[in-house]
Amino acid sequence: MIFAALPILVGLFAAPDAAPLTIPYERYVLAQNGLEVILHQDHDLPVVAVNIWYHAGPKNEAPGRTGFAHLFEHLMFQGSKHVKDDEHFKRLESAGASLVNGTTDFDRTNYLENVPANQLPLALWLESDRMGFLLDTLTQAKLDNQRDVVMNERRQSVENTPYGLSDEKVMQTLFPPEHPYFGDVIGSMDDLKAATLDDVRDFFNRYYSPANATLVLAGDFDADAAKALIERYFGTLPRRPTPTARHIETPAITKERRAVVKEPVGLPRVVLAWLSAPAFAPGDADADVLAFILGSGRASRLHKRLVYDLEIATQVAVSQESLALTSVFRVVVVGRPGVDASRLEAETQAVLDAIKKEAPSAREVERARNQLVTRMVTALQLSGGFSGRAEMLNRYNQYLGEPDFFAKDIARYRDVTPQSVRAFALSLLETDHRAVVVTVPTP
Amino acid sequence: MSRCLLVALAALFTALACSATTPHPTPLAAAPASESLREEPPHVAALPEFVPPVAGRQVLNNGLTLLTLERRRLPIASAAIVIKSGAGEDPAALPGLAGFLAEALRAGTESRTADEIADELETRGATLAVSVDQDAMTLSFTTLTENFDAVLAVVADLLMHPAFKPEELERVRRKRLAALRQEQDDPSRIASRVFRAVLYGGHPYGHTALGKLEAITKLGRADLERFYAAHLRPANAALVIVGPYTGAEAGAKAEAQLGAWRGRPGVTAPPPAAVDGTPQIAVVDRPGAPQSEIRVGHLGLSRSHPDYFPVMMCNAILGGVFNSRINMNLREEKGITYGAFSSFELWRSRGVFGVGAGIVTKATATAVAEVIREIARMRDTDVGADELAGAKERYALSLPSSFENVNAIAGNIASLYLHDLPLDYFRTVAAEIRKVTVADVRRVAQAHLRPAQLSVVVVGDATAVAETLSILDRGGITHFDASGEIHKGPPSP
Numbered sequence: 001m002i003f004a005a006l007p008i009l010v011g012l013f014a015a016p017d018a019a020p021l022t023i024p025y026e027r028y029v030l031a032q033n034g035l036e037v038i039l040h041q042d043h044d045l046p047v048v049a050v051n052i053w054y055h056a057g058p059k060n061e062a063p064g065r066t067g068f069a070h071l072f073e074h075l076m077f078q079g080s081k082h083v084k085d086d087e088h089f090k091r092l093e094s095a096g097a098s099l100v101n102g103t104t105d106f107d108r109t110n111y112l113e114n115v116p117a118n119q120l121p122l123a124l125w126l127e128s129d130r131m132g133f134l135l136d137t138l139t140q141a142k143l144d145n146q147r148d149v150v151m152n153e154r155r156q157s158v159e160n161t162p163y164g165l166s167d168e169k170v171m172q173t174l175f176p177p178e179h180p181y182f183g184d185v186i187g188s189m190d191d192l193k194a195a196t197l198d199d200v201r202d203f204f205n206r207y208y209s210p211a212n213a214t215l216v217l218a219g220d221f222d223a224d225a226a227k228a229l230i231e232r233y234f235g236t237l238p239r240r241p242t243p244t245a246r247h248i249e250t251p252a253i254t255k256e257r258r259a260v261v262k263e264p265v266g267l268p269r270v271v272l273a274w275l276s277a278p279a280f281a282p283g284d285a286d287a288d289v290l291a292f293i294l295g296s297g298r299a300s301r302l303h304k305r306l307v308y309d310l311e312i313a314t315q316v317a318v319s320q321e322s323l324a325l326t327s328v329f330r331v332v333v334v335g336r337p338g339v340d341a342s343r344l345e346a347e348t349q350a351v352l353d354a355i356k357k358e359a360p361s362a363r364e365v366e367r368a369r370n371q372l373v374t375r376m377v378t379a380l381q382l383s384g385g386f387s388g389r390a391e392m393l394n395r396y397n398q399y400l401g402e403p404d405f406f407a408k409d410i411a412r413y414r415d416v417t418p419q420s421v422r423a424f425a426l427s428l429l430e431t432d433h434r435a436v437v438v439t440v441p442t443p
Numbered sequence: 444m445s446r447c448l449l450v451a452l453a454a455l456f457t458a459l460a461c462s463a464t465t466p467h468p469t470p471l472a473a474a475p476a477s478e479s480l481r482e483e484p485p486h487v488a489a490l491p492e493f494v495p496p497v498a499g500r501q502v503l504n505n506g507l508t509l510l511t512l513e514r515r516r517l518p519i520a521s522a523a524i525v526i527k528s529g530a531g532e533d534p535a536a537l538p539g540l541a542g543f544l545a546e547a548l549r550a551g552t553e554s555r556t557a558d559e560i561a562d563e564l565e566t567r568g569a570t571l572a573v574s575v576d577q578d579a580m581t582l583s584f585t586t587l588t589e590n591f592d593a594v595l596a597v598v599a600d601l602l603m604h605p606a607f608k609p610e611e612l613e614r615v616r617r618k619r620l621a622a623l624r625q626e627q628d629d630p631s632r633i634a635s636r637v638f639r640a641v642l643y644g645g646h647p648y649g650h651t652a653l654g655k656l657e658a659i660t661k662l663g664r665a666d667l668e669r670f671y672a673a674h675l676r677p678a679n680a681a682l683v684i685v686g687p688y689t690g691a692e693a694g695a696k697a698e699a700q701l702g703a704w705r706g707r708p709g710v711t712a713p714p715p716a717a718v719d720g721t722p723q724i725a726v727v728d729r730p731g732a733p734q735s736e737i738r739v740g741h742l743g744l745s746r747s748h749p750d751y752f753p754v755m756m757c758n759a760i761l762g763g764v765f766n767s768r769i770n771m772n773l774r775e776e777k778g779i780t781y782g783a784f785s786s787f788e789l790w791r792s793r794g795v796f797g798v799g800a801g802i803v804t805k806a807t808a809t810a811v812a813e814v815i816r817e818i819a820r821m822r823d824t825d826v827g828a829d830e831l832a833g834a835k836e837r838y839a840l841s842l843p844s845s846f847e848n849v850n851a852i853a854g855n856i857a858s859l860y861l862h863d864l865p866l867d868y869f870r871t872v873a874a875e876i877r878k879v880t881v882a883d884v885r886r887v888a889q890a891h892l893r894p895a896q897l898s899v900v901v902v903g904d905a906t907a908v909a910e911t912l913s914i915l916d917r918g919g920i921t922h923f924d925a926s927g928e929i930h931k932g933p934p935s936p
Contacts (some may be wrong), residue, residue: 021517044516044847045843045844045846045847046490046491046493046843047843047844047847081478081481082478082481082482086766086771086775089764089765089766090766090833091484093764093765093766093833093837094766094832094833094834094836094837095836095840096490096836096837096838096839096840096841097841098841098844098845099844100765114841114844116490116840116841116843116844117490118487118488118489118490119487119490120487121485121486121487122484122485122487125481125484125485128481129481133481144778145775145776145778146778147778148778148779149774149775149778149780149781150781151803152734152774152778152779152780152781152801152802152803153781155733155734155781155801155803156734156781156801157781159733159734160630160732160733160734160736160801161629161630161631162625162628162629232480233480233481236478236480264628264729264731264732265628266624266625266627266628267621267624267625267628296565297561297564297565297570298549298557298561298565299558299561299562299565299566300565304558307618308557308558308614311614311617311618314618314621314622314625315625334625336617336621337621337624363562363566366566367562367565367566370565370566370567370568370587370590371565371568371570373568373587374519374568374569374570374585374586374587377517377518377519377587378519378585378848378850380517381516381517381519381847381848381849382847382848383847384844388847
């Protein structure tokens with residue numbers, strides 16, 4: 001999402017002694033090429049978090065190219081025209097940077113680093129060079145090497161990790177193969193093998209233009225100096241076409257879909273999953289609260305019933321994975337040794353039925369809300385990383401166009417009531433609308 | 444689910460929060476229109492020296508140490524109660540006792556049931572973490588300040604007045620037996636468990652906090668009470684509070700909630716230093732596994748060793764960060780792993796030096812051989828001056844970034860207490876790092892990296908790796924099962 005707006009100043013600088021729950025920012029767009037910039041100053045510590053979101057991800061992969069957006073992300077760390085192949089990490093690490101990383105999620109790809117305040121020019125030099133000049137030094141050898149690395153990543157996190165293949169199966173059962181959320185972001189081995197240099201060039205040219213990215217700086221910098229540096233390093237990149245949004249249908253599930261996965265594990269596992277309200281849409285906050293009531297903490301219903309009272313499960317986890325096209329609401333229950341998967345499923349179902357039948361108590365809603373809000377304020381302390389303010393600004397900006405949505409985000413949870421949770425549970429938790437993935441232990 | 448470029452690493456140096464630094468302008472240069480501005484990396488101004496703050500220390504009348512740091516950025520506070528006794532204090536016959544006790548603390552007090560504890564903590568938004576490692580048992584939480592006193596009161600209650608009701612202890616026992624079974628499904632956790640067993644044998648550091656099946660099955664309430672009386676004492680513990688409180692305010696909270704805690708004086712001594720055994724190759728068979736989880740290492744140092752800083756720089760160059768030699772070799776050159784890292788785990792008594800990675804099965808022996816070669820290279824040749832400079836600045840300059848959140852700050856202060864480090868420790872770190880020379884790194888590599896002593900653990904397809912591993916000349920392969928015991932039956936087909 002791109003905002004062709006003039007600079008607007010929002011919020012006030014927080015007094016250090018009583019910081020309100022806001023993330024004051026200034027947002028503008030570079031006239032030269034359409035790059036969106038969001039600046040959030042905070043002089044508490046001499047650190048700047050740099051965080052770029054490219055508004056591209058698996059949702060932009062071509063058919064038969066699962067995993068490509070993530071493979072591409074790896075290539076962004078392999079050097080560009082003016083940055084040697086192994087220089088990105090080397091320069092950042094020896095400059096005192098931390099949390100240097102990139103992540104690919106279904107709706108976007110991000111690149112991040114925390115740098116000592118004086119090293120902001122280095123980070124902008126590195127980030128702008130790969131935004132402008134990645135293809136100049138791209139080689140088959142780089143592609144082959146990072147393909148191998150990603151295949152190892154798939155082995156490590158999907159194939160050789162308990163329930164990794166089952167988790168992938170959940171997304172393959174909820175979505176048809178042509179849907180961008182089908183499977184795991186990491187893709188299939190066959191599709192990874194099929195990726196070519198032309199695919200890399202095409203993806204870069206289509207989706208990695210300045211106008212398809214948002215640069216966030218959060219931390220200890222002078223705004224005028226930062227703007228001048230951004231002009232210098234990003235303002236000199238040429239304008240390239242902005243990709244057009246692709247329309248994607250997400251077919252509803254009308255009849256229960258079941259899958260069985262055999263894995264070399266000792267304990268059975270059952271996953272129940274539904275397509276649910278998209279990120280920040282009505283129902284999304286109810287889904288979070290419902291997830292906490294059902295499965296977060298020892299006081300949650302599934303933990304109390306299945307882990308503590310019946311002692312048939314070792315673990316429960318319930319989550320709303322909030323995404324743009326549709327979210328995924330997931331109930332995961334790992335059994336005790338010797339417990340039958342069908343018993344796990346039946347007892348889980350009984351807990352779900354109860355919350356459809358009668359609204360949760362006000363205390364249960366309060367408990368969920370307080371856990372959610374505490375978690376959010378905990379993240380608000382951080383400038384960078386996977387959950388800090390720079391990431392929040394980019395996330396709220398892409399999904400809502402409102403970078404400082406923090407207080408309103410908390411208000412979303414304050415608006416949830418026992419009745420709204422029950423209404424949401426009633427509308428969502430239909431047997432006909434779900435996918436069930438059962439993991440069967442193999443000896 | 445999102446995918447990352449690399450797995451996160453724990454910072455080697457963690458630090459305390461600071462209050463305020465002066466904003467400083469970033470240097471400007473005229474922007475040339477051409478690409479020439481990109482030819483060279485930018486020159487940057489020096490960073491003003493960063494001075495971490497120092498926690499305040501008090502001792503309550505009962506002997507409890509209180510460490511506090513005032514932090515007023517947000518209405519949020521963290522507390523950690525760290526007890527200087529962990530799984531390393533388990534009796535030889537009861538590996539897993541400390542871990543069991545930690546779980547039993549949340550299973551009910553004299554006035555609260557397990558349900559009530561969970562409800563009170565979680566309704567106030569707090570997630571209580573109770574963790575046990577070799578050296579310590581730690582209870583920690585973060586809450587909005589409006590809930591801080593109430594949550595601390597519950598945590599103090601479960602620390603001071605555990606009920607150890609028989610039916611609850613049976614529940615804990617069954618849960619931990621199930622957790623033990625679950626651990627055997629995870630190749631990475633199996634590898635870590637077996638690695639520990641191989642290096643330490645019967646030493647108190649030779650088992651994880653989860654312990655062993657036989658001990659969990661047989662330990663009883665009297666064992667818990669004995670451990671509790673011996674170790675969960677105010678004189679053997681510190682309470683750390685980081686939040687918008689002055690030392691006096693935090694002192695009043697500590698006195699109100701934990702002032703009545705009683706126990707005999709004195710601090711638990713760490714276990715005696717472990718002694719090297721015979722190096723070996725240990726294999727846990729996972730037929731058909733696409734990857735081998737490998738561990739390569741030997742016994743190492745305690746946290747109090749005077750070579751601490753040069754050893755950390757040695758590790759940073761060898762395998763401590765992304766850009767280190769082992770990761771660049773195995774990931775970026777050979778493409779046989781997603782990531783390979785080394786670490787010196789430094790405990791109160793002698794810890795571990797080890798390298799860990801998940802390796803594509805067919806390259807398992809290659810990876811082990813390369814790791815051994817890289818370790819030997821650290822001893823045989825000087826590191827590059829630029830390599831060392833990069834490693835030093837990596838740690839010296841990144842200190843402020845780990846100072847942002849009250850939860851991390853509380854953990855860092857707790858580690859000072861655990862390892863008897865001075866409260867101004869973080870003010871000395873940058874200078875100590877910058878003293879390290881190329882010769883120092885060579886010296887500590889020769890003293891603390893011992894290629895002939897390296898043991899190897901592989902959790903993977905035994906048939907596929909057996910023949911190639913035999914080239915390593917470590918006197919044959921010992922087969923372990925997934926629970927960490929030497930495999931008694933015939934090897935898997």
